[in-house]
Amino acid sequence: xxxxFLGFGMGLRTCYFEQxxxxxxxxxxxxxxxxxxxxxGGKPWHYLSQIKxxxxxxxxxxxxxxxxTDPLNFDYLRQLKxxxxxxxxxxxxxxxxxxxxGEFNSHDLLPMPYTEEALNHxxxxxxxxxxxxxxxxxxxxxxxxxxxxxxxxxxxxxxxxLHAQTGCQFLLDINNVYVSARNHxxxxxxxxxxxPKRSIAQIHLAGHKDFDSHIIDTHDEPVCDAVWxxxxxFSQQLPAVSTMIERDDNFPPLVDLLAELDHAKALTHDHWx
Amino acid sequence: MGDLASLQNAFIALLxxxxxxxxxxxxxxxxxxxxxxLEIYQNxxxxxxRGVLEQDHETLGFYLGDDLFNLMLxxxxxxxxSQSRSLRQFGDxxxxxxxxxxxxxxxxxxxxxxxxxxxxxxxFDSADATTLxxxxxxxxxxxxxxxxILVLHPSVHxxxxxxxxxxxxxxxxxxxxxxxxxxxxxxxxxxxxxxxLRTGFxxxxxxxxxxxxSIAQGMPFSMVCQSVVGEFEDEQAGSMFVISVxxxxxxxxxxxxxxxxxx
Numbered sequence: 001x002x003x004x005f006l007g008f009g010m011g012l013r014t015c016y017f018e019q020x021x022x023x024x025x026x027x028x029x030x031x032x033x034x035x036x037x038x039x040x041g042g043k044p045w046h047y048l049s050q051i052k053x054x055x056x057x058x059x060x061x062x063x064x065x066x067x068x069t070d071p072l073n074f075d076y077l078r079q080l081k082x083x084x085x086x087x088x089x090x091x092x093x094x095x096x097x098x099x100x101x102g103e104f105n106s107h108d109l110l111p112m113p114y115t116e117e118a119l120n121h122x123x124x125x126x127x128x129x130x131x132x133x134x135x136x137x138x139x140x141x142x143x144x145x146x147x148x149x150x151x152x153x154x155x156x157x158x159x160x161x162l163h164a165q166t167g168c169q170f171l172l173d174i175n176n177v178y179v180s181a182r183n184h185x186x187x188x189x190x191x192x193x194x195x196p197k198r199s200i201a202q203i204h205l206a207g208h209k210d211f212d213s214h215i216i217d218t219h220d221e222p223v224c225d226a227v228w229x230x231x232x233x234f235s236q237q238l239p240a241v242s243t244m245i246e247r248d249d250n251f252p253p254l255v256d257l258l259a260e261l262d263h264a265k266a267l268t269h270d271h272w273x
Numbered sequence: 274m275g276d277l278a279s280l281q282n283a284f285i286a287l288l289x290x291x292x293x294x295x296x297x298x299x300x301x302x303x304x305x306x307x308x309x310x311l312e313i314y315q316n317x318x319x320x321x322x323r324g325v326l327e328q329d330h331e332t333l334g335f336y337l338g339d340d341l342f343n344l345m346l347x348x349x350x351x352x353x354x355s356q357s358r359s360l361r362q363f364g365d366x367x368x369x370x371x372x373x374x375x376x377x378x379x380x381x382x383x384x385x386x387x388x389x390x391x392x393x394x395x396x397f398d399s400a401d402a403t404t405l406x407x408x409x410x411x412x413x414x415x416x417x418x419x420x421x422i423l424v425l426h427p428s429v430h431x432x433x434x435x436x437x438x439x440x441x442x443x444x445x446x447x448x449x450x451x452x453x454x455x456x457x458x459x460x461x462x463x464x465x466x467x468x469x470l471r472t473g474f475x476x477x478x479x480x481x482x483x484x485x486x487s488i489a490q491g492m493p494f495s496m497v498c499q500s501v502v503g504e505f506e507d508e509q510a511g512s513m514f515v516i517s518v519x520x521x522x523x524x525x526x527x528x529x530x531x532x533x534x535x536x
Contacts, residue, residue, distance in 0.1 A: 035359045040427065041401030043470050063358040069278040076358045101285045105355040107321050108314065110284055117277045146310040147300040150276055184302060213304045216313065 003091050003138070003169065003201045005272075006056050008261045009244035015251050017047040024054060025258060029090070031244055034061035037087065038079045052087065058202070058242075059089040060171070063105070066125050066139065067098035067112045077132050084133065091201065093138040093171045096122065096162075111144040114151035114158040123165045130168075138201045140171035143179035143208075143217035155180065156194040163199040170195070173204035173246075174234065178227050179215045192234045200238060205231060205264060206246040220249035223260055232267040240272040287311055288318045289354055322350050325360045329394060330367065333386045335445045341376075348374060365391060382454040385438030389462070389474075392430045396464045396472045399428035402529035404468070410519070410531060417533055419495035423488050423519070424530040428466035431486070433459050439474060465527050475525065480504055484518045485527075493534045 007028030012020075019025070030051060037044055051057070063076065084092060097109040112118045130136055141159065153161070159170060172195065174188075181188035205228075207221030223231075223245065235241075245260045286292035299307045323346045327334060334342040352374070353366045368391060371377040371384040378384075404426060413421055432439070439462050441451035461482035464474045477485065480501055487497040494515070502511035522528050 035361075038359055039361070039398035042396075042398035042428070042466060044398055045401065046470055065358075069275070069281050073358065098281055100358065101281050103354075103356045104285050104289055105358060106285065106288050106318055107355060107360055108288075108317055110281075110314070113277065113280055115276065117275055121277060145305075145313040146307075147302060148280060149298050149300055150280065183305075214309075214313070 003242070005240040006058075006090065006242040008265055009058075009242060010257055010261065011060075011244065011246045011248070012048075012051065012057075013247065013251065014044075014047075016254050017043075017051070019254055021047065021050050025254060027055065027258070027261065029056040029058065029242065029244075031058045031060045031246075032087070032089075034059045034080060034083060034092070034094075035063050037083050048087070057087055057089050059084065059087060059092045060140075061092070061094035062109070063099060063107075064094040064129070065098050065100040066094060066129065067096065067118065067122055068101055069098075069121065070101055072125065072128055072132075073100070074132070077129065081133055084135070091138055092133070092135065093140055093202065095142050096139045096159075097142045109142040111142060111146065111148075112158075113148040114153045114155055119158065119161055119165065122162060126166050126168050136168065138169050138171050140173055140204065141176050141180075143173070143176040143183075143215075145183055145214065145216075147184055154186070154191075154194075156191040159199075160194060160196055163196050169199050169201035171202040171204060172200050172241075173206065174231050175204065175206040175208060175223065175227050175246075176217060178224075178230060179208055179217045182210075182215045188230055189233065192230065193237075197238055200241050203231070203241050203243040204246045205243065205260070206248075218249065219246055222252075222256070223263075228263065228267065231264065235268045236271050240268070243268075284314075288315060291315070319350065321360070322346075322355065322363060325363050326350075326367070329364045330387060330390050332442050332445050333383065333390060336386055336441060336451065337383070345371070345377060361394075367391070380454070382436035382438050382441065385432075385434045385436050386442055389432055389434075389438055389442055389464075392432055392464045393472050393474075396428045396430050396466050399426075399430075399466065402427050404526040405523055405528035405531055407520070407523050410523070413531070413533070419493060420534040421494045421531050422491060422534055423494075423522075423528050424532070425485075425489055426465060426527055426529040428464075428472075429489075429527050430464045431482075431489070432462040432464065433482075434462065435459055439476075463527065465525065468526055473525070480514065481518050481521075484515055485522070488528075 009029035009031060010027050012030040012032045095109045097111060099106050099108055099110060177188050177191050205223045206219045207223055209216045209218045243264055245257050247257060280298055283295040287295045295311060296307050299310060301307055326346055349367060349370050352370060355363045368384045368388040371387050436454045437452050437456050444451040461477040462474055463477055467473045484497055484501055487500045498512045498515050501514060502508055505511040505514060
C-alpha cells in the first residue's frame with residue numbers, strides 16, 4: 001500500500017469546527033476520531049460533512065482493540081465500515097494495543113508484550129480486519145508506562161517484524177516514542193532508526209506532561225523541544241510523510257496549532273520539497 | 274490459556290478489581306516502582322470514566338454537590354464497568370444506578386435528572402431527517418386526513434417526571450436555586466433537536482402528551498383524535514385540539530414525514 005503525502009494536518013476537534021468552516025485555515029488535511037462519528041446525525045455530521053467538502057479526511061480509531069485475545073468485535077467493525085463508507089477517508093488507522101477484553105472496555109491503549117505469540121496474534125487479526133474492511137489499515141505505536149517480563153524483543157524490533165510479516169504500515173507517533181523512551185530508558189533515536197522507512201504512512205506530533213521521573217502522554221501541551229528535535233532529525237531520513245499535530249485537551253487558540261504546523265513545515269522544508 | 278491471554282486478563286483485573294497480580298509480570302525499571310507504573314493505568318482508567326460522566330452529567334453534579342457526586346462516580350464506575358467500545362454509552366445505566374443505590378435512591382429526582390441528561394445526549398446526535406411543513410399537510414385531501422400517519426423526527430424523545438427534575442436542571446443551568454423537588458402529578462416533556470441543531474425541551478399537557486404518544490405509536494389521525502375525544506364536548510373540539518398539537522409540532526420540527534394508511 002502506498003499512501004499519498006497530504007502535507008501537514010491536524011486532529012479535527014469540536015471546539016474548532018465553526019472557525020474551520022468560516023475561516024478555511026491553511027491546513028492541508030484533518031484526522032477525525034472514528035468513534036466520534038458512530039452516531040446517526042446531529043452536529044458531529046453536520047460539521048464534518050461541510051469540512052470534508054473542503055479538506056481531505058483520514059480516520060483514526062481508538063477502540064478496535066486489535067491486540068485483544070477476544071474474538072474480533074464485528075459489531076464494532078460493522079460500525080467502522082459503515083462510517084468509512086460515509087466519510088470516504090484517504091486512509092484509516094488505529095492503535096497497536098488492546099483495550100477491551102470480554103465485556104470490559106478500558107478505553108485505554110494498553111500495551112502488547114513484544115513476543116512471538118503477540119506478533120502472530122496481531123498478524124492474524126490485522127489480516128482478518130483488513131479482509132473485512134476491504135482496505136488496508138495503518139497502526140500507531142502507543143506510549144507505555146510498563147515493560148512486560150515476557151517481552152524478549154524491543155518495541156522497534158517488534159514493529160519491524162510486524163511490518164515484515166503483514167506489510168502493514170505505521171502511524172508513527174514521535175511523541176509516543178519519546179514518552180516510552182523516557183519511561184523505559186531507551187534511545188528514541190535508536191527506535192526511530194530501526195523502523196523500516198517504507199513502513200511509515202503518517203506521523204503524529206503531540207505534547208505530554210513531564211514529571212521528571214516519568215512522562216504521561218496527555219496531548220494537552222505544545223510539542224516539546226525534544227520531540228521537535230527527534231522529528232527534525234528523523235524527517236531527514238524519510239521521504240515526505242503526512243504529519244499532523246494531535247491535541248486532545250487544554251485546547252489553545254487555533255492560531256497556536258497553526259504555528260506548530262508552520263514549525264513542522266519549516267523543519268522539513270529543505271528535504272521534503 | 275496462553276501467555277498473552279493471561280497477561281491481558283491480569284491487566285483487566287487490575288483496572289476492574291484492583292487486583293495487582295499483574296505486578297509479577299512487570300519489569301522493575303527504576304526510578305518508578307512497579308506499583309507506580311500500574312497506578313498510572315489505574316488512575317488513567319478512573320480519570321477517563323469520571324471525565325465522561327462529569328461532562329455528560331454536569332448539572333446533576335451541581336444538584337448533588339461535590340461530595341455526593343464523587344461518591345456517585347466512584348460507585349457507578351465500580352458497579353457498571355463500560356461495556357461499549359464508545360464512551361458515548363458509558364453513562365446509559367446511570368439513571369438505573371441512581372434508582373437502585375442508596376443514598377441516591379431515596380431521592381427520585383436524581384434518577385430523573387440523569388435520565389433527562391441522557392435524553393439530551395441521545396437527541397443531540399440522533400439521525401438527521403427532513404422536517405414536515407404545513408403546506409405538505411395541506412396538500413393532502415381533507416377526506417384523506419383520517420388516514421394520515423405522522424412520523425416523528427428521529428430526535429424526538431419523551432420523559433415523564435414525578436419530580437421537578439427538568440425545572441431543577443433548568444434552574445441550575447441558569448445558576449438559580451432549584452425549586453422544591455415535589456410536584457403535584459406527573460410532568461410531561463418532549464425533547465427534540467431544533468433546526469439550529471440545538472437540543473430543545475418542551476413541557477406538554479397531559480392531553481398533548483396523550484396525543485403525541487398516539488402519533489408515536491403509529492396511529493392514524495382518526496385514532497389520534499379518538500384517543501382524546503372523551504376529554505372534549507364533541508368530536509370537532511377534539512379534532513381541533515389535535516390539529517393544534519400538529520401545528521405546534523410542525524412549528525417545532527417534531528415531525529419528519531406523513532403518509533397515508535393503505536396508501
